[in-house]
Amino acid sequence: MIIAICDDNERELEQCKRQLVQLASIHQVNAVFSLYHKGEELLLCLQDPKKYPDIIYLDMSMSGMQGDKVAGKLRGQGYMGEIIFSTVSKDFYTTAFDVRALHYVVKGETTAEKFEDIFIRAVKSVQEKQTEYIMCKGVGEFRKIEIKKIHYFGVTKRIVTVYYNNGQFHFNSTIGKVELRFKDYGFVRVHKSYVAAISHIRNISFKEITLDTGVVLPVGRYYYAGLKREMEIYSEAGTVV
Structure with missing residues (x-):
């Protein structure tokens, strides 16, 4: 805070x-x-x-x-x-x-x-x-997920999976729509198939990021500059005066 x-x-x-x-x-x-x-x-x-x-x-x-x-x-x-x-x-x-x-x-x-x-x-x-939530619609099921508990989103053949504290959930969408919807909530596109929560990123390199859960995600060459910029902004906002 x-x-x-x-x-x-x-x-x-x-x-x-x-x-x-x-x-x-x-x-x-x-x-x-x-x-x-x-x-x-x-x-x-x-x-x-x-x-x-x-x-x-x-x-x-x-x-x-x-x-x-x-x-x-x-x-x-x-x-x-x-x-x-x-x-x-x-x-x-x-x-x-x-x-x-x-x-x-x-x-x-x-x-x-x-x-x-x-x-x-x-x-x-x-x-x-x-404490904000998203409502996801899967196959015959709705799930309410607290946004701050989400670690990242991944997509495979138009099926998006949201990974959060208590598990994961699948729903129909595109990673592009997820990126646009959550960019103002502290999420960043790191790869053509992944959007990650900046607050959960612990290490970044040109090729991959490591989350605080130990999960390693690939970093796309096209997205590296934007990822680095967002991480710098996040770090500056948390500076103690």
Whole structure:
């Protein structure tokens, strides 16, 4: 889970991070943190949707662009993650509602218990959004499969097999359709017959990839450059700041 914190006050920025690191540890949330000192800096770094954080703690009153304006621009460009305002006033309820903020933290007044409650709510909301499914139709059978549990897809004579945590399932389709359908869910075409989940790839070479399950898939020459690019983007998005 990626959590961004934006505040032009260095002390408050670091204090917020310390609190969140502690809460993430207590609640066993695997989180990385990105820190920003101005709203303009945050917007500049989040131009690519693939780098969107799951949660943003956003200071309302900053030099330059104010937090509500930053949040408005983020929503306008399609950001669907959780926004939590950090403010010195309790009078921003309407503003928070306008940009679909989850909540706001009042500096100097929000208790540790309330801060923790807001964090837990944000994490649960992110987890619920990430739990997405596909419905596959096989021969006389439908199967609902959680997307994040899928390791890869393979095709043989227009029969696609999806491999996931608890097994595999066959359905009629083409690998091209699978590639298009799942590219925005973190999947990449690695071969004319395979589409793999980037999060499950542990090693790549010019000729093959190895998944975290130990499965080895071939890499097509035509797909290697795109695969390498997607892996680099994925690695950069997970960098700890």
